[in-house]
Amino acid sequence: MKIHNYIPSLALQPYIDGFRIIESEELIVNRVLPGIVPVLALRLKGRISSENESLPGFLVSGLRKTPRLIQYHAGTANLLILFKEGGINAFFDIPAHEFFNESIPLHNLVDITCLEDQLGEAQDYHQCIAIAEDFLTARIKNTATDPLILTATKAIKQQQGQLSITQLASSLYISQDAFEKRFRKVIGSSPKQFATLVRMQAIIKKPGITDLTHLALEAGYFDQAHFNKAFKQYTGLTPSSFFKAPPQW
Template sequence: MRFDKVSPTAALAPYIKYYVIAENAQAEQYTVFPSTSLVIGFQYSGSLAQVKDAFVSPLSISGITGLSNSFKVFRNSPDIGTVLVYFTETGLIHFTANPAHELFNQSVGIDYIFPLAKVREAEERLALAANDAERVAVMDRFFLSLLKEVVLDRLIVEAVRRIYAAKGVIKIKALQEELFISQSPFEKRFRSLVGTSPKKFASIVRFNAVMGDLGKARSLTELCYEYGYFDQAHFIKDFKQFTGKTPEGFK
């Protein structure tokens, strides 16, 4: 099994964090936890399915997964090969006019947001690519062909920065006041650009910060206090929603 990170071409770097080229010779079922990136996956060999409540739903050769407030379970075939594309928090708008929040908790084919002809061409070129350099070149060409000029909403970019700076432990009402914007337009603009509400985004940021600290020698009480949970019961409930397990069970 391999999971190799590769940078996109410089023109795409402000909008795409990185590509991942992943291969696995074995059929496996695995869990993906919520993150702050929308992710596109192109299968250049093998196939992938989503598993939910014992139902197995085959996924498209190429698909996009939006932000989520819960874990997802996937099952891959043997000899799967995938290129994953991780967007920056505000990157998607530079490639499609579709609001990002339409993809919340969804895994759909990318022809939902991109022209079908371009998608099929990229899929075919990836299937023929002989090595990682050729796969990256296919991805760069695909996204450069879709790239468009957009006047970025700097207020939302600043909101995202402040949420990260606070590790997700932030009062959204106070954030609105600091940015001099009322609730309704703030929520609408944030959801459209980032893919979920400011409150849910902050909870995902907080979860990932907790995950970074979980392996350290720290008690649950300390984590609850640092990350603003009312008590351990609330912390455990949130953690189980994001991972399907309790903190102790996760360790």
């Protein structure tokens, strides 16, 4: 498997975190963990499936609670477009929370005829990136951001998901109901769910995990049982099994 990362153009950098091309020369099954931003996937060649069902060539995946097993078949290449928090709203008319736990075919949202034709004729990956950038740049509709919600996501990430959502809303001088509605619309999940995803990402990125009890306490869980349950929902595995075989990306 080969992974190539690309930096987006200046026009897209406010909304796109990066481009990633994943190549697979042989069949690979990967456990894809829930992320904290939506992803637009464009299949450049080959076949990709999940639970033995082929996935659409172009689709948008929102934030999720649980992992997925993705099969990259031999001779496959996939272009992943990683949005920034709130960035997806610049390109699509529907609120971000409608993508939650969903993978929506791109053709259900926009006309992709030209995009499919152009990618099919592309000579190399740099040309694929240029085509994707032109497609996205032409679709920029809503450049407005929500500074309050972006401040909230920054605070959640700084605290690695370990903070009170009620206190966070209070510190931003907004009622919790209004805060949660705005957060779901911009980010694609509730603040609590986003904080859980951030917390789990912080846990699995810690190097040299040996003491799971200490890890649970450090992550803000007061007993091993609650930690194990939350961890298994996020990864699909127990902590001990997961750290023996981490995901490939």
